[in-house]
Amino acid sequence: MMATIVAITLIMIALFFFFGVNQDLESRLLNQAKTDSKLLAYEFSQSVEDKDVNLANRQAFSLELIPSVKESAIFLANGSLLGFYSRIPGAPIPEVNFQQSEILTDSELILIQPIISQQNTIGYLYVRHDLEKLLAAENKNFIYIGSIFLASLLVAILMAGLFQKVLTYPIRRMVRHINLIYNSNNFEKRLKPIRDDELGRLTLEFNQMLEAVQERENELTMQSKQLQRLVEVRTEQLYQKAHFDSLTGLPNRYLLVDRLHQAISKSSRSKSNLALLFLDLDRFKIINDNLGHQNGDLLLKEVAKRLSNLSRDGDTVARLGGDEFVFLLENLNQPKDAARTANRILESFKTPFQLQDHILHVSTSIGISIYPDNGTDDKILLKNADISMYHAKEKGPGHFSFYSKEMNESSLERLAIESNLRTAVENDEFYLTYQPQMRLKDDSFKNVEALLRWSNPTLGEISPGIFVPISEETGMVNQIDLWVISEVCKQIRLWKEQGLDDITVAINVSAGHLISDTLLEHLKQEIIINKINAKQIEIEITEAVFVEHTERTVKTLEEIKKLGAKIAIDDFGTGYSSLQYIQDFPADTLKLDGMFIRNLANKKSSQGIVRSTIILAHSLGLEIVSECVEDDFQLQFLRDHKCDLVQGYMLSKPLNPQQVLKLCREPVVE
Numbered sequence: 054m055m056a057t058i059v060a061i062t063l064i065m066i067a068l069f070f071f072f073g074v075n076q077d078l079e080s081r082l083l084n085q086a087k088t089d090s091k092l093l094a095y096e097f098s099q100s101v102e103d104k105d106v107n108l109a110n111r112q113a114f115s116l117e118l119i120p121s122v123k124e125s126a127i128f129l130a131n132g133s134l135l136g137f138y139s140r141i142p143g144a145p146i147p148e149v150n151f152q153q154s155e156i157l158t159d160s161e162l163i164l165i166q167p168i169i170s171q172q173n174t175i176g177y178l179y180v181r182h183d184l185e186k187l188l189a190a191e192n193k194n195f196i197y198i199g200s201i202f203l204a205s206l207l208v209a210i211l212m213a214g215l216f217q218k219v220l221t222y223p224i225r226r227m228v229r230h231i232n233l234i235y236n237s238n239n240f241e242k243r244l245k246p247i248r249d250d251e252l253g254r255l256t257l258e259f260n261q262m263l264e265a266v267q268e269r270e271n272e273l274t275m276q277s278k279q280l281q282r283l284v285e286v287r288t289e290q291l292y293q294k295a296h297f298d299s300l301t302g303l304p305n306r307y308l309l310v311d312r313l314h315q316a317i318s319k320s321s322r323s324k325s326n327l328a329l330l331f332l333d334l335d336r337f338k339i340i341n342d343n344l345g346h347q348n349g350d351l352l353l354k355e356v357a358k359r360l361s362n363l364s365r366d367g368d369t370v371a372r373l374g375g376d377e378f379v380f381l382l383e384n385l386n387q388p389k390d391a392a393r394t395a396n397r398i399l400e401s402f403k404t405p406f407q408l409q410d411h412i413l414h415v416s417t418s419i420g421i422s423i424y425p426d427n428g429t430d431d432k433i434l435l436k437n438a439d440i441s442m443y444h445a446k447e448k449g450p451g452h453f454s455f456y457s458k459e460m461n462e463s464s465l466e467r468l469a470i471e472s473n474l475r476t477a478v479e480n481d482e483f484y485l486t487y488q489p490q491m492r493l494k495d496d497s498f499k500n501v502e503a504l505l506r507w508s509n510p511t512l513g514e515i516s517p518g519i520f521v522p523i524s525e526e527t528g529m530v531n532q533i534d535l536w537v538i539s540e541v542c543k544q545i546r547l548w549k550e551q552g553l554d555d556i557t558v559a560i561n562v563s564a565g566h567l568i569s570d571t572l573l574e575h576l577k578q579e580i581i582i583n584k585i586n587a588k589q590i591e592i593e594i595t596e597a598v599f600v601e602h603t604e605r606t607v608k609t610l611e612e613i614k615k616l617g618a619k620i621a622i623d624d625f626g627t628g629y630s631s632l633q634y635i636q637d638f639p640a641d642t643l644k645l646d647g648m649f650i651r652n653l654a655n656k657k658s659s660q661g662i663v664r665s666t667i668i669l670a671h672s673l674g675l676e677i678v679s680e681c682v683e684d685d686f687q688l689q690f691l692r693d694h695k696c697d698l699v700q701g702y703m704l705s706k707p708l709n710p711q712q713v714l715k716l717c718r719e720p721v722v723e
Contacts, residue, residue: 101176109136301357309371328391330380331438337376342565416451486707542579587617647681
């Protein structure tokens, strides 16, 4: 009888303990699943904000690592699907009632977690759990603990009849301990064996059961902490990706705008100024095209380092993209403080950049807008700084310019020019004139330079000094180059048919075009189609390209030479050239820039430069052409020092094809 009572009592205790512990474990597992859903909803907010389908699908698929997850989906706030994952291939998109946050059935747990950004619901995370797998740990614990407890129970029943009095106290003690564990949820407390017998072993078995439960509890706690750490790491990674430029490590546009908002608010309260300095690297496209994107990226990194070293505490240096950078200067006493910073930046760029085997002389143009004088919000300040940057470029490389209202008009003009430029070739709006070059040996005219002109029905005649830089910045210059080559080859053929078969025409070619296969192939094709002698064509390249040359550039020029065409280096003396560069290039002609010719009568230094350049060219076996010859002194000086060819308005203005034909047939008479 006593054994039966003991057995019934122990069974009741066991059931009470099992259901209590497992109910608590089940509740904590379900709560853990809900907590995980909240953390994941926070982690996945970036993909919903950006509406990034690829990132959302990857995030939904990442839940495959959780064994209990059968399906996961990311929805926008309007209910449209952004990302989806299911363990069952081809499973249909679930129909979700976003008003419900939790659906618990006998076999499934469905959680619908709002995705919050700035206190607004921007989407929902849908996760469907397999309840059996989710509670697998519970079942495992139940079997394990039950097995141990049944074994202990059998021992207790067998011994109950013999040791009724001995068992009464230990059992009550054990019951009290079980209640203590249940109420405190502390599985670390153990029963101390009071003697070395069956009851003592039962106590040890009971302690082992507690250890098993505690191990599982610790495992769940560790997994929860690991998931929390993973969420924190991923959140930091997403923050870095969303707010910083991956190449330079500088703040990106998003973070710049955020800091600009804050700076505007502070400046508004303190009645102080702030400035935006908008930087654009001069001739970066040429460097990138000639030296390759890898070197272009290295240059951008070095520029970022140099700009960061110039910044003060509290300043922000950001990269907007491409070769555009922005300095945000706060707490300015007066606008001229921004000018001082701009001058420091320009001065720092005078130091060449060392990139592996290349030494690059790079400059930058800077546009400046001031808060509140030039705008009171981020969009206007950035736009006006951008506009003033283009005005700085018009001054030449390495200048800065403050924004003024008048710039808006010229900005609109630039947009109109850019828009019309895109269709200028198709609409046949370009035409060529030819600047004659006189050979001083016999005063004959057998050389001309093709000059591009643009007449637009709406805008009228646009200066090459305006539209050529725009065409280079927008990438349209290559198409224009090909048109010029076609027109020149056609005109040489027409002159040949009219009896003029010994004229040479110089064609200016864009720097970046030299690394394109289309230039060489197009030139070959036009020479063949028009049946002309390639020796009648001279390709002019600027000294800038010639300084930043690459093997590919040299190879292209050598292929052009193999055709029979000539190579001329234009604007010689305005860059950072050296004798080594000149020797490396397959050039035939140097064109001395007009800046040295204009001051011949007034500056001895200009006379020395011109004399030495003529001697240099002849010593290298090159012809030399002097530009901008406008008076008798200049002409006689160049004649006395054996210059080969001269051109300028004194000799002839640019002519149309018929005027060129007439001039070349009637030599100049002194």
